Amino acid sequence: xxxxxxxxxxxxxxxxxxxxxxxxxxxxxxxxxxxxxxxxxxxxxxxxxxxxxxxxxxxxxxxxxxxxxxxxxxxxxxxxxxxxxxxxxxxxxxxxxxxxxxxxxxxxxxxxxxxxxxxxxxxxxxxxxxxxxxxxxxxxxxxxxxxxxxxxxxxxxxxxxxxxxxxxxxxxxxxxxxxxxxxxxxxxxxxxxxxxxxxxxxxxxxxxxxxxxxxxxxxxxxxxxxxxxxxxxxxxxxxxxxxxxxxxxxxx
Numbered sequence: 001x002x003x004x005x006x007x008x009x010x011x012x013x014x015x016x017x018x019x020x021x022x023x024x025x026x027x028x029x030x031x032x033x034x035x036x037x038x039x040x041x042x043x044x045x046x047x048x049x050x051x052x053x054x055x056x057x058x059x060x061x062x063x064x065x066x067x068x069x070x071x072x073x074x075x076x077x078x079x080x081x082x083x084x085x086x087x088x089x090x091x092x093x094x095x096x097x098x099x100x101x102x103x104x105x106x107x108x109x110x111x112x113x114x115x116x117x118x119x120x121x122x123x124x125x126x127x128x129x130x131x132x133x134x135x136x137x138x139x140x141x142x143x144x145x146x147x148x149x150x151x152x153x154x155x156x157x158x159x160x161x162x163x164x165x166x167x168x169x170x171x172x173x174x175x176x177x178x179x180x181x182x183x184x185x186x187x188x189x190x191x192x193x194x195x196x197x198x199x200x201x202x203x204x205x206x207x208x209x210x211x212x213x214x215x216x217x218x219x220x221x222x223x224x225x226x227x228x229x230x231x232x233x234x235x236x237x238x239x240x241x242x243x244x245x246x247x248x249x250x251x252x
Contacts, residue, residue: 001210002211004212004215005218006215007211007249008213008214008245012241018117018240019237024116027109028232032232032233035232042094043094047087088172089159089172092172093175096151096152096179100144100151102235103186104140104144104145106235107140108137110235111136114243115136115194118243140189140193143189143199150182151182154178158171159171176221179217179221180214180217181210182213184212184220184242185206187239188202188213191242191246212242212245217238219237219238220234220235220237
């Protein structure tokens with residue numbers, strides 16, 4: 001698995017040179033800017049609503065008043081830490097749902113980028129096929145919905161874990177790795193669909209190459225640490241890097 005994560009990392013860094021050489025920037029920047037605007041606006045309203053909901057819950061349940069009444073430094077610290085980790089988990093949840101929304105909306109672009117990348121790697125031009133593109137789009141949407149459903153189940157379980165003092169502190173970290181896996185999964189599946197793998201076959205294949213999915217997802221999230229530029233480039237770089245990494249695996 002570690003070897004595959006390294007391959008995924010290498011492919012992400014190689015994606016920049018590949019995109020520049022293939023002159024694919026017009027397919028990268030415009031959707032990336034749209035993604036960034038939607039991400040920022042959505043994050044603002046979601047987290048503002050979460051803060052209001054958390055405060056309402058604390059007041060209505062009497063939890064905040066009980067902590068103040070106990071006058072325990074340790075209890076107050078645990079309460080603050082619980083709030084911080086709940087906020088982090090909420091942000092990961094927002095990121096998750098927004099990501100799947102954009103995967104569905106951007107499915108035509110991701111399918112095209114993956115196909116174009118593979119065509120350049122193999123040195124042959126795949127003639128444009130509207131039926132094939134529509135199949136790729138439909139497959140991408142189905143996979144995104146399937147992954148979103150499973151991830152929701154895990155996020156609910158992690159939410160309850162986060163309510164447990166101390167043990168709940170690892171919930172955001174687990175949630176992040178789950179996020180990385182399922183995002184990378186969606187990026188890899190575009191190539192596997194063109195290889196005529198059915199959805200169950202793709203699920204099995206990626207399950208045996210988890211490192212590629214996790215590595216791709218990790219770099220996608222790390223790019224978000226670079227404001228604006230990283231946010232604009234992250235989605236398209238992910239799909240190109242996923243195609244590059246699978247191409248390397250096939251040659252091994």
